[in-house]
Amino acid sequence: MSSVEVNGLSVSLGGRPVLSDVGLSARAGEWLAVIGPNGAGKTTLLRAMMGLLEARGEVLVDGRPARALKPRQRARLMAYAPQNPLLPAGLTVMDYALLGRTPYISYLGRDGRSDREVTESVLERLDLTALARRPIAHLSGGERQRVVLARALVQQASVLLLDEPTTALDLGHQQQVLELVDRLRLADGLTIVTTVHDLSVAGQYADTVLLIAGGRAVASGPVTQVLTEPLLAGTFGAHVRVGKGEDGRPLVNLVRPGTPPASEPASASEPASASEPASASEPASTSASASSSPSPSASASRPASPPSS
Numbered sequence: 001m002s003s004v005e006v007n008g009l010s011v012s013l014g015g016r017p018v019l020s021d022v023g024l025s026a027r028a029g030e031w032l033a034v035i036g037p038n039g040a041g042k043t044t045l046l047r048a049m050m051g052l053l054e055a056r057g058e059v060l061v062d063g064r065p066a067r068a069l070k071p072r073q074r075a076r077l078m079a080y081a082p083q084n085p086l087l088p089a090g091l092t093v094m095d096y097a098l099l100g101r102t103p104y105i106s107y108l109g110r111d112g113r114s115d116r117e118v119t120e121s122v123l124e125r126l127d128l129t130a131l132a133r134r135p136i137a138h139l140s141g142g143e144r145q146r147v148v149l150a151r152a153l154v155q156q157a158s159v160l161l162l163d164e165p166t167t168a169l170d171l172g173h174q175q176q177v178l179e180l181v182d183r184l185r186l187a188d189g190l191t192i193v194t195t196v197h198d199l200s201v202a203g204q205y206a207d208t209v210l211l212i213a214g215g216r217a218v219a220s221g222p223v224t225q226v227l228t229e230p231l232l233a234g235t236f237g238a239h240v241r242v243g244k245g246e247d248g249r250p251l252v253n254l255v256r257p258g259t260p261p262a263s264e265p266a267s268a269s270e271p272a273s274a275s276e277p278a279s280a281s282e283p284a285s286t287s288a289s290a291s292s293s294p295s296p297s298a299s300a301s302r303p304a305s306p307p308s309s
Ligand SMILES: Nc1ncnc2c1ncn2[C@@H]1O[C@H](COP(=O)(O)OP(=O)(O)OP(=O)(O)O)[C@@H](O)[C@H]1O
Pocket: 013, 014, 018, 036, 037, 038, 039, 040, 041, 042, 043, 044, 045
């Protein structure tokens, strides 16, 4: 089990500051979601944490500077599943996932039985066994995304950095992946830092949220304090309602501008007029009634989650 802390991380790309003085802290076993608009710097943050980009500031794993760790040591502590990795076309799914065992194999050695067992078990849990012998070049986008996650899980690191791990997945596989990551977190105390665009996923799974925009931290804290209508509307420029799932965790729904709050339903014969936009001066409602938003939503609630305390 490892904690991870980032202090004053700044990155410039192409001569332009992309991340400025960003910090975060995740206790061992915590799930932290990094959210923010397109181009906010979320991927840059994860890449800088992994030491893949030149950065100012420090990344501490269990209080030790990540920079001081040898590559194999670091790889046993931190695994990263990038959003769009370059996948070597000739490799099969099994061969690619086995690369996650590299930090455990001696320099001139080959993967052993236990490496293959770990890999096969992860492939099975991600519904990938039937694809194990297929070249990764022949996979669909969602299958590829699960293979990239598989490689990170096969690494058995105690801190997992996941960049948008479910964007290409159908609803069933989204839930399967999120539940698997959460089960590993609970069973093995994994610390999860994931970027995510689906704010309901952040609300359902994360303990804490870091909201960034323009390369700077805008807010951070428990999900209920960051996933609020005023903060999200102000940062994303979107009309949202924040309701509560059955377990009391936040569900974030997009609503069409001009849609009245669920507590004041428009008559079926009088649809809300697009010419009556929601007043910007009206404070955003955070009432639980917003969860019964009239708009259809594909936000998935966590299956059989216990009520949050
Ligand atoms: N190699 C690069 N050179 C110059 N600018 C870059 C480079 N890579 C990324 N950027 C810029 O850095 C900013 C942050 O990019 P980043 O990919 O971290 O954003 P993001 O929050 O992950 O976005 P998204 O939600 O769209 O995935 C963007 O403005 C992007 O154009």
